[in-house]
Amino acid sequence: MGLARNALLWISENRKLRQALPKYKFIRRAVSRFMPGEELVDALRAAEQLKPQSISAVFTHLGENVTDEGEAKRDADDYIDALRQIRQRGLDTHVSVKLTHLGLDLNEKACVDNLVAIVSEAKAVGNMVWIDMEQSHYVDRTLDIYKRVRKEYPNVGLCLQAYLYRTEKDLDGLLPYSPAIRFVKGAYKEPHSVAFKRKSDVDANFFKLTTTLMQHVSAGSKLVVGTHDTKLIQAIQDKAAQIGASKKGYEFHLLYGIHVSEQLRLAREGFSVRVLISYGSFWFPWYVRRLAERPANIWFVMRKMFSS
Numbered sequence: 243m244g245l246a247r248n249a250l251l252w253i254s255e256n257r258k259l260r261q262a263l264p265k266y267k268f269i270r271r272a273v274s275r276f277m278p279g280e281e282l283v284d285a286l287r288a289a290e291q292l293k294p295q296s297i298s299a300v301f302t303h304l305g306e307n308v309t310d311e312g313e314a315k316r317d318a319d320d321y322i323d324a325l326r327q328i329r330q331r332g333l334d335t336h337v338s339v340k341l342t343h344l345g346l347d348l349n350e351k352a353c354v355d356n357l358v359a360i361v362s363e364a365k366a367v368g369n370m371v372w373i374d375m376e377q378s379h380y381v382d383r384t385l386d387i388y389k390r391v392r393k394e395y396p397n398v399g400l401c402l403q404a405y406l407y408r409t410e411k412d413l414d415g416l417l418p419y420s421p422a423i424r425f426v427k428g429a430y431k432e433p434h435s436v437a438f439k440r441k442s443d444v445d446a447n448f449f450k451l452t453t454t455l456m457q458h459v460s461a462g463s464k465l466v467v468g469t470h471d472t473k474l475i476q477a478i479q480d481k482a483a484q485i486g487a488s489k490k491g492y493e494f495h496l497l498y499g500i501h502v503s504e505q506l507r508l509a510r511e512g513f514s515v516r517v518l519i520s521y522g523s524f525w526f527p528w529y530v531r532r533l534a535e536r537p538a539n540i541w542f543v544m545r546k547m548f549s550s
């Protein structure tokens with residue numbers, strides 16, 4: 243399984259394969275399991291369908307490592323348009339962005355300008371923007387940008403990855419900002435020198451980080467638990483109940499199409515749940531990371547290959 247995960251993560255970062263493989267119809271058919279469609283309107287429709295189940299959404303317009311500043315600006319404008327359409331439809335839907343989609347690899351100042359444009363539009367329409375966490379070599383710059391923007395905008399949150407050794411210390415450094423943090427396990431190929439390899443170590447760190455932030459929610463921090471791991475979810479719920487945290491005092495975020503029964507259970511039991519819905523044409527690396535999370539998903543792709 244470790245080998246399959248590593249091979250898939252290598253594919254997700256290979257520029258040639260990123261261009262060639264999405265052309266195959268069976269791969270395009272298989273991706274529909276994880277995203278409702280490539281257009282914003284597909285994501286809006288999916289969010290509307292979740293609403294009656296008391297499930298909110300987070301939209302992400304897929305894209306990363308853009309190589310052109312004009313493209314980064316257009317992508318920021320697309321997010322601004324999405325925020326307006328979310329407002330018009332009366333949806334409770336946040337957005338989540340990647341800094342390399344907004345031009346971090348090209349020009350940090352332009353990237354921050356793009357981010358601020360999105361966050362300030364979100365503030366004007368009473369919405370929230372999450373910053374994804376990418377590979378470990380982006381962590382320092384992402385934290386720095388988050389701290390700068392958070393000083394002025396309370397409606398910006400950040401993703402932290404439990405697989406990194408450094409995250410505990412990073413969380414300490416963020417606490418003075420009363421941060422909004424979405425914890426996830428981490429989706430990239432990282433070396434031993436920076437990341438836990440054993441699932442049990444990642445899970446233990448995830449639990450430790452979430453319970454640390456839980457103690458700061460009453461002081462203005464916001465906690466989001468971003469996982470499909472039902473055991474971990476249960477352990478975090480138990481801990482929250484033990485310290486008297488209310489069910490609405492923190493949120494669960496899960497990905498569209500994954501563990502739908504758990505999404506529904508959480509919402510039914512009165513917890514705040516959001517489903518992250520992706521859209522856009524640059525889905526390949528993101529999709530292969532979803533396969534790497536559960537290499538058994540490859541059988542699903544194979545079935546699509548042989549079905550008409």
Ligand SMILES: Cc1cc2nc3c(=O)[nH]c(=O)nc-3n(C[C@H](O)[C@H](O)[C@H](O)COP(=O)(O)OP(=O)(O)OC[C@H]3O[C@@H](n4cnc5c(N)ncnc54)[C@H](O)[C@@H]3O)c2cc1C
Nearest residue numbers: 374375401426427428429468469470471495496497532535
């Ligand atoms: C809302 C949200 C935002 C995220 N943002 C980021 C980010 O910014 N940066 C980042 O590095 N990572 C991000 N991730 C991905 C994350 O790091 C993990 O790779 C991913 O969530 C899988 O880990 P898990 O916590 O579900 O636990 P796991 O232990 O991997 O999975 C638990 C169970 O969930 C199910 N499952 C998990 N993944 C899949 C899948 N792809 N297909 C089918 N079943 C699956 C399986 O039943 C599995 O046994 C995000 C995840 C979520 C939910």
